[in-house]
Amino acid sequence: MxxxxxxxxxxxxxxxxxxxxxxxxxxxxxxxxxxxxxxxxxxxxxxxxxxxxxxxxxxxxxxxxxxxxxxxxxxxxxxxxxVVRPQQVPGAPLRFLLDVHLGTLARRMRVLGIDTAYEAVDIGDPALAARSAQERRVMLSRDRGLLRRRELWAGAYVYSDRPDEQLRDVLGRFAPELRPWTRCTACNGTLVTATGDEVADRIEDGTRRTYDVFARCTACEGVYWRGAHHDQLERMVADAVAEFGPVTP
CATH class of the missing domain: 3.10.20.30 (Beta-grasp domain)
Structure with a gap:
């Protein structure tokens, strides 16, 4: 030019x-x-x-x-x-990859059951672009240089630096299927229900006595229960479902 x-x-x-x-x-x-x-x-x-x-x-x-x-x-x-919203991404199940600066957004997307890979350390733009292409994931970033890389499978700029607005932006743009409480917020693995006996070796005795509903990650074996922050997450899920639902079984 x-x-x-x-x-x-x-x-x-x-x-x-x-x-x-x-x-x-x-x-x-x-x-x-x-x-x-x-x-x-x-x-x-x-x-x-x-x-x-x-x-x-x-x-x-x-x-x-x-x-x-x-x-x-x-x-x-x-x-x-x-782009016209909701944006269609043809040729692959809708999956996402987020860079190191979008950790809060990644965790919230996982709470909603959206397949969301996330790099907790800076692995560099070439490696991110290669992973996007290899796994056919939509790259989400606020880095314009990264989004210009030709190797990307697909990408989108995250317009806000506020996690609440970021989540609404992604949900409104891509209309992903919502399956709340089905993914591990730590590793993106699939959660399954578990009894206290099944996870007894991974939780404190006091937690086991206080709660009777648990979930276990099939990938990293992390254990989840309705802890102190659950009400806040419930509100986030309820707001997302009300605006961008319905929930997919």
Whole structure:
């Protein structure tokens, strides 16, 4: 992409309001003129403005859909649209991968029974992108550079830094099936019901005497019961189900 002070084809570009946070202020609020180099693809032009392609629902040239590989020419009128919600991710069960900065969101998604892988340490963008591709998981991140990596299976920018808003954003965008209390918040494994006798070697005697309903993770063998924070989690689950349900059996 070039700027207005260089020679090259000039196009008129408009970015959807939902994508305004990614582009400079002078590109917000309506169509603006933009000089391009005549060789870069439309996808490259959009990314050069700061917009991750994961957030683009499509581009139109003169009102007609155009592929990201299209090379714009002088006089083109381009509109960049936001993704349509709920967004469909074809070709695989809906699963997610979150980077190291989204631990609270990962735990809340697991409470809701959403298949959510999470890296608790920074393994680097190449490794995250490779895992997304290998396991066919939607990469969730606030790192625009990560979301630009071509290896990703699919990706999405997390717009807020507040966990409550992050969760609503993900649920509203992807409409995942909700199966509360079926996944381990520690490892993402599947939970099954268990008796006090079955988990006696993994809990304190006082806990066993106080509670009679337990769940056990089939992967890491972690044990769960209705502890001090359960009411808070119940409210989170109830709010999510009320707005984005129903619950899948």
């Amino acid at each position: 070039k700027d207005e002070h260089t020679t090259g084809p000039q196009i008129t570009l408009e970015v959807a309001p939902e994508l305004g946070l990614f582009v400079p202020h002078k590109r917000r609020g309506g169509p603006t003129a933009l000089r391009v180099d005549g060789t870069s693809s439309l996808g490259h032009v959009v990314e050069s403005l700061g917009v991750p392609l994961t957030e683009v629902g499509g581009v139109n040239v003169h009102g007609r859909p155009a592929p990201f590989g299209y090379v714009p020419v002088d006089g083109d009128v381009v509109r960049v649209g936001a």
